[in-house]
Amino acid sequence: MKLYFAPNACSLAPHIVLRELELPFTPVRVNNQTKRTADGRDFLEINPKGYVAALELEDGNVLTEGAAILQYLADLRPEAGLAPANGTLQRTQLQAQLNFIGSELHAGMSPLFSEAIAEPVKALLREKLAKRLGFMERTLSDSGHAFGEGFSIADAYLFTVMGWSEHLRVDLSAFPAIRRHRETIGARRSVIEALRAEAQAPAV
Ligand SMILES: N[C@@H](CCC(=O)N[C@@H](CS)C(=O)NCC(=O)O)C(=O)O
Incomplete structure (x- = not known):
């Protein structure tokens, strides 16, 4: 898989x-501005929607949309318990x-990356986001996890999105439980290795 x-x-x-499940894969960096990939391809030919993540399977099929990719991966190793059984x-x-x-x-935070959006609009978006974070705070206060009692694909997704909050x-x-979640999930070997690999991947 790529x-x-x-x-x-x-x-x-x-x-x-992918690292949590120890699945074999090749990470391929994409330049989100030029849409070129580190292995010299036009990313729009891989995912015409033009955004990461995309997962290319051995048979050439390409999966897109983070939530779908996460579930596909969890189902490859059901014994790891990163998602309950389908159905x-x-x-x-x-x-x-x-x-x-x-x-x-994720979609609530994305517009905050844009320099074209005025600060008063961003303040409104942050206000709405705070209400949504209040729900997540209550969920995490129970078990420390975004879903259920242990680490799941929802924790990987939540950790990723909340990583943008400072920037x-x-x-x-x-939201102390959200801050604790960042610490506990951030200490996992899979997370440390993924962050290190992404930081060290040469620019495209
Ligand atoms: N609906 C997609 C959204 C993916 C997305 O927002 N990708 C961003 C990075 S977090 C991206 O690659 N943006 C570049 C672009 O839209 O050109 C998903 O859930 O996977």
Whole structure:
């Protein structure tokens, strides 16, 4: 498998999970401006949507959308318990949480990266985000995990997205459980290795 990634982007979540599950893969850096890949390809031919993450399988199929990629990976090693079995109520509950992280937190934070958006608009976006973070804070206060009692693919996704908070000036001072989550998940070997590999990948 090949994981197309940009350093510290949302592709970090499947990157963490690939390492957590010790699956064989090749990370391929993408330049999100030029859409060129480190192995010399036009990324738009791999994912016409033009964004990471993309996972290219051995048979040439390409998976996109972080939440789908994460579940595909978890299902390759069900014994690791990173997602409940497909078709169960628990799996649907995990999907709800992945959706929440994707559509409320990830998509809620993305516009804050834009220099074209005025500061008063960003302040409104941060206000809305704070309400969503309040929900996540309560979830994490119970078990320390974004879903269920142990590490799951939702933790990899949440860790990735919350990693942008400092740069985007999203204030986490009112959310101690979210800050603790950053520390505990950030201490996992898979996370340390993924962050190191992304930081050391030569620029494209
Ligand atoms: N819906 C997609 C969104 C992916 C996404 O937002 N990717 C960002 C990085 S976090 C990206 O590559 N943006 C570059 C672009 O849109 O040109 C998913 O959940 O995977």
